[in-house]
Amino acid sequence: MADNQKAVGVSVPRIEAREKVLGRSVYVDDLRREGMIWGKVVRSPHPRARIVHVDVTEARGLPGVVAVLTAADVPGDRYVGPLVKDQPILCSSSVRFEGDAVALVAATAEEVAETARDAVRVEYEILEPVLDPIAAMSPEAPQVQAGGNVASYSKLRRGDVEVGFRAADVIVEDSFSTQMIDHAYLEPEGAVAEVDAEGKVTIWVCSQYPHYDRQEVARVLGVSLARVRVIQTTTGGGFGGKFGSPLVSCYAALLAARTGRPAKVLYTREESLRTTVKRHPYRIHYKVGATRSGKLTAVEARFVGDTGAYLVVGRAVVGKSTSHGAGPYEVPHVKMDGYAVYTNKAPAGAMRGYGVPQVAVAYESLLDELARKLNLDPIEFRLKNVLREGSQTATGQTLLHSVGVAETLERAADARREMTPHLKTGKPYLKRGIGVGVSWHGIGAARSPSQATAYVNLCGDGSATVLCGSVDIGQGSNTLFSQIAAEELGVPLDQISVVTGDTLTTPDCEATTATRVTYLSGNAVRLAAEKAKGTALELAAKHFGCLPEHLILARGKVQVPDAALEISLTDLFKKHAVQQISALGVFSPDCTPLDPETGQGSPHATYGFGTHVALVEVDQETGAVRLVDYAAFNDVGKAINPQAVEGQIEGAVAMGTGYALSEGMIFDRGKILNPSFATYLLLTAADLPPVRVGLVEAPEPTGPYGAKGVGEPSMNPVAAAVINAIYDAVGVRIRELPAVPETVFAALKTRQPLPADR
Amino acid sequence: MKSFVNVNPKSLDEAVAVLDRARAQGKKAALAGGGSDLLGMLKDHLVQPDLVVNLKSISGLEGVHREGERVRIGALTTLDEIARHPLLVERYAALAQAAGLAASPQIRNVGTLGGNVNQRPWCHYFRQGFPCFKNGGKMCYAVAGENQFHALFGGGPAFIVHPSDTAPALVALEAEFKVMGPSGAKIIPAEKYFILPREDVLRENVLGENEILAEVILPAAPSGLRSTYLKIRDRQAWDHAIVSIGAALEWEGGRCRKARLVLGGVAPIPWRVPNAERLLEGKSLGEALARQVAEAALAGAQPLAKNGYKVPLAKATVRRAVLSLLPAA
Numbered sequence A: 001m002a003d004n005q006k007a008v009g010v011s012v013p014r015i016e017a018r019e020k021v022l023g024r025s026v027y028v029d030d031l032r033r034e035g036m037i038w039g040k041v042v043r044s045p046h047p048r049a050r051i052v053h054v055d056v057t058e059a060r061g062l063p064g065v066v067a068v069l070t071a072a073d074v075p076g077d078r079y080v081g082p083l084v085k086d087q088p089i090l091c092s093s094s095v096r097f098e099g100d101a102v103a104l105v106a107a108t109a110e111e112v113a114e115t116a117r118d119a120v121r122v123e124y125e126i127l128e129p130v131l132d133p134i135a136a137m138s139p140e141a142p143q144v145q146a147g148g149n150v151a152s153y154s155k156l157r158r159g160d161v162e163v164g165f166r167a168a169d170v171i172v173e174d175s176f177s178t179q180m181i182d183h184a185y186l187e188p189e190g191a192v193a194e195v196d197a198e199g200k201v202t203i204w205v206c207s208q209y210p211h212y213d214r215q216e217v218a219r220v221l222g223v224s225l226a227r228v229r230v231i232q233t234t235t236g237g238g239f240g241g242k243f244g245s246p247l248v249s250c251y252a253a254l255l256a257a258r259t260g261r262p263a264k265v266l267y268t269r270e271e272s273l274r275t276t277v278k279r280h281p282y283r284i285h286y287k288v289g290a291t292r293s294g295k296l297t298a299v300e301a302r303f304v305g306d307t308g309a310y311l312v313v314g315r316a317v318v319g320k321s322t323s324h325g326a327g328p329y330e331v332p333h334v335k336m337d338g339y340a341v342y343t344n345k346a347p348a349g350a351m352r353g354y355g356v357p358q359v360a361v362a363y364e365s366l367l368d369e370l371a372r373k374l375n376l377d378p379i380e381f382r383l384k385n386v387l388r389e390g391s392q393t394a395t396g397q398t399l400l401h402s403v404g405v406a407e408t409l410e411r412a413a414d415a416r417r418e419m420t421p422h423l424k425t426g427k428p429y430l431k432r433g434i435g436v437g438v439s440w441h442g443i444g445a446a447r448s449p450s451q452a453t454a455y456v457n458l459c460g461d462g463s464a465t466v467l468c469g470s471v472d473i474g475q476g477s478n479t480l481f482s483q484i485a486a487e488e489l490g491v492p493l494d495q496i497s498v499v500t501g502d503t504l505t506t507p508d509c510e511a512t513t514a515t516r517v518t519y520l521s522g523n524a525v526r527l528a529a530e531k532a533k534g535t536a537l538e539l540a541a542k543h544f545g546c547l548p549e550h551l552i553l554a555r556g557k558v559q560v561p562d563a564a565l566e567i568s569l570t571d572l573f574k575k576h577a578v579q580q581i582s583a584l585g586v587f588s589p590d591c592t593p594l595d596p597e598t599g600q601g602s603p604h605a606t607y608g609f610g611t612h613v614a615l616v617e618v619d620q621e622t623g624a625v626r627l628v629d630y631a632a633f634n635d636v637g638k639a640i641n642p643q644a645v646e647g648q649i650e651g652a653v654a655m656g657t658g659y660a661l662s663e664g665m666i667f668d669r670g671k672i673l674n675p676s677f678a679t680y681l682l683l684t685a686a687d688l689p690p691v692r693v694g695l696v697e698a699p700e701p702t703g704p705y706g707a708k709g710v711g712e713p714s715m716n717p718v719a720a721a722v723i724n725a726i727y728d729a730v731g732v733r734i735r736e737l738p739a740v741p742e743t744v745f746a747a748l749k750t751r752q753p754l755p756a757d758r
Numbered sequence B: 001m002k003s004f005v006n007v008n009p010k011s012l013d014e015a016v017a018v019l020d021r022a023r024a025q026g027k028k029a030a031l032a033g034g035g036s037d038l039l040g041m042l043k044d045h046l047v048q049p050d051l052v053v054n055l056k057s058i059s060g061l062e063g064v065h066r067e068g069e070r071v072r073i074g075a076l077t078t079l080d081e082i083a084r085h086p087l088l089v090e091r092y093a094a095l096a097q098a099a100g101l102a103a104s105p106q107i108r109n110v111g112t113l114g115g116n117v118n119q120r121p122w123c124h125y126f127r128q129g130f131p132c133f134k135n136g137g138k139m140c141y142a143v144a145g146e147n148q149f150h151a152l153f154g155g156g157p158a159f160i161v162h163p164s165d166t167a168p169a170l171v172a173l174e175a176e177f178k179v180m181g182p183s184g185a186k187i188i189p190a191e192k193y194f195i196l197p198r199e200d201v202l203r204e205n206v207l208g209e210n211e212i213l214a215e216v217i218l219p220a221a222p223s224g225l226r227s228t229y230l231k232i233r234d235r236q237a238w239d240h241a242i243v244s245i246g247a248a249l250e251w252e253g254g255r256c257r258k259a260r261l262v263l264g265g266v267a268p269i270p271w272r273v274p275n276a277e278r279l280l281e282g283k284s285l286g287e288a289l290a291r292q293v294a295e296a297a298l299a300g301a302q303p304l305a306k307n308g309y310k311v312p313l314a315k316a317t318v319r320r321a322v323l324s325l326l327p328a329a
């Protein structure tokens, strides 16, 4: 960039914005290959059944049908899964949820494939499904998986909660339940696979983690990793749903390998809603104690996450609830017990928030209850307890830097003050209220080691290429990488070209999940660029006979500012017979894994924080809730691209409000009744007010330019803020999400009289 | 989706002839207005017609036309046009408001009045292809299942609710439907157009397989007519009514001369509540009477296990609707 112009900290348009706006971005659906066939998946209509017989004769005989595959046709491993290989890509003996895959067909046209799919005759012996996660935990319950229905158990023990509750003057306790929701990205899952003359397989897929898709495809095909190449296509959203279930890649690959023809499998919206991973529904019980002066003494919680038919990442999701379940507060005594439990439902997996939004609703609700009982203002009460620099978290981690949560609360207090004049409605049945929700989110997956890698190739004209395995799924990481490289190398953004999402050319950086890309991969890119620059400066130092630290690289030239001397990189490279400078950046966050017995450790190098304020209007006669105003304050460390950060937060508020008020899969005896955007109620622009975003920047010394991340921290407090606002408006505690009119109405019927009518 | 033949008739008579011929040949035909509902039904295999008769190829089926004091609305008029039409907004507010509250802006741009009143139910079980009564099967899954959106009145054997927003408004405004069939046109009062499942569980109205809704006729708006449509829903676009009401009151000297109150979202047809209407007639309106009217409107409701919340919700809607129609002072 120009000498005094910065690339970091400046709002810049997405590098792919123009392509997207012009409709030129290539999504899976846009791909056509010569001789391509279409695959369709035969799925179980029953939540739990034994497969008695699969008859493919009629389907195979249809003109245009080129393949009909069942489990026996899978050449390699038949099971996939990021933590445990428990999900069959095609079921052979039993099906475990409505939508479980039984066979795969392919034909020369999509319509023919659909006909063939419907012509596969599967005889089932229908079994009683296991639907309630609590009942599923009983040893007498039918077993969804051979190892038992309790898939994982995670604990946290800090201090002694008995002591903590004895020290408390006020104790509140309550149960909550949250629903199953879908990511509802605009683009459903899809993949195209092709086998070349050497037998190597290439897959184009919308994905959050192409390297993981490669692993699973290689295992399923029974070939080595090097013979599989996965290329990420422009990805229309992920939110966790396009990580951890690489089935669609496997289906396309199986068909291509079997037939030798390029194969495409594209899920319909119905298939996506019915069969791909979801957010874990939770059953939660919490108990929180505090002293009269407003200090938290103990938190005890037990929660059960319904992980559906397969584990996917259930263990890790519930583990995150456990480590985050005491909130961003100093609590001396904490006890958490979290379970992931199998049931005969669509598998739950990763979804933005990863177990934190569920528990945030519970603990933030109870903090409001405590504040009320203690006659303390909810924000003041929280400020007495929030983590600050030097505080210890519930996992025993001491936070030395970048703890901006108190500042988000202080700014929230200002926003609340601004909202207060708008509490009046002029209609007796319409009541308004303001609620606050606070939350946090550890950056990156809670384990060790975790690593991000990037290469920077610096060219003679000063421009550079960045190669990184972390993919952009619409959140803007490619733009961020270009900003970081441009900042380090002193060139305008258009001099940086970013390559991601191709397993052949980019290093495995792990998934675009866990709010980890800015912090981990951003650091890797920064380190690589810094190293490339360092090498160039060393060459120049030799040339000028000075020290590299006295030199500046800008716009393709190395300058000696003191002596007004400069040399172009082109000349410098020529002089030293260098064609380009390639540098590798590797970053590993400093964490220690959690002790399995006590849940103690430092699972994340740093945390993002946020306080959100919601103003809602409740119609007391109908139970309808409307979000009227919203302010979101997030501590992001440093906003590298402020406009992109704001976009993340606005999106999170829309998603979180839908979670709070309207979204949810509706089940009838294990069958999803609303696998359609007409009936799965996402909120629309008409339902959401403009979101006021306030960025707090408590710099993280180990982050790139102080940055942490914002994807999930912005999601976690939303539902809590909305639910607390409903209480403030009408004095009822919503314990069951979503707060649809019937739920709110039912709660209103049991309400105690309001203290004072506004 | 099964492939079908698309037919572009040039006139209503030709369209009727196509339907009649298809019927004689044992073929299934479906009418398409804007196609916004039909297309979804086709994709979900809920209808599998051999031919689709595209009504948009017929000219003269759209638009809002004054004819003396009456107003004729072609079946192909879009919901958006109805929602914005100055004459309708002024004199037949219930209809304009109902059209403007239906679905989403995109759907209102293509969705037609004919398609809106003839759309099929949005019951989850029906739309998911369960073998329920409406799909030709032998049970109503909602009875023992997820029935939070189902009928309070007139249910059995199917407990669907009529999904159309414009239908209750049209019944409240005493509209008439002009239907074209093989023996020419006939006029059916809106109220008689819709039928309960116990009359014919496979359809929601009297229209025969070879008939087409051509036009909706609104009678002269009497002096003192005020009407409105209120709708409660889970989100502010793209969502059917949990409950709604089309209300039309005629005022004279501060008293209500005549009232028509028609609930939506509570029954398999637009549900008129004559007992509540009678309470209003001859009276001047206040909060107390509005409450009585609301109670009377919901008297006799028979909630299922999960839709009881609709009763108080509907009462509030009725009360607000009538109070909003107080005559201009």
Ligand SMILES: Cc1cc2nc3c(=O)[nH]c(=O)nc-3n(C[C@H](O)[C@H](O)[C@H](O)COP(=O)(O)OP(=O)(O)OC[C@H]3O[C@@H](n4cnc5c(N)ncnc54)[C@H](O)[C@@H]3O)c2cc1C
Pocket (backbone or CB within 6 Å): A677, A678, B030, B031, B032, B033, B034, B035, B036, B037, B038, B039, B040, B055, B075, B076, B079, B101, B102, B103, B104, B107, B110, B111, B112, B113, B114, B115, B116, B117, B118, B119, B120, B163, B164, B165, B166, B207, B211, B212, B213, B214, B238, B239, B240, B241
């Ligand atoms: C997501 C979603 C949400 C919706 N929400 C609402 C809502 O809130 N309120 C509401 O009222 N509606 C709602 N709808 C329905 C929407 O308004 C209808 O889709 C639209 O009005 C239908 O108009 P169309 O002309 O496109 O109908 P089409 O799809 O063309 O037809 C619908 C049905 O009517 C029949 N038909 C069409 N024209 C005629 C005719 N002239 N004579 C006889 N039969 C005919 C067709 O055969 C078909 O069965 C929603 C639809 C969707 C998809």
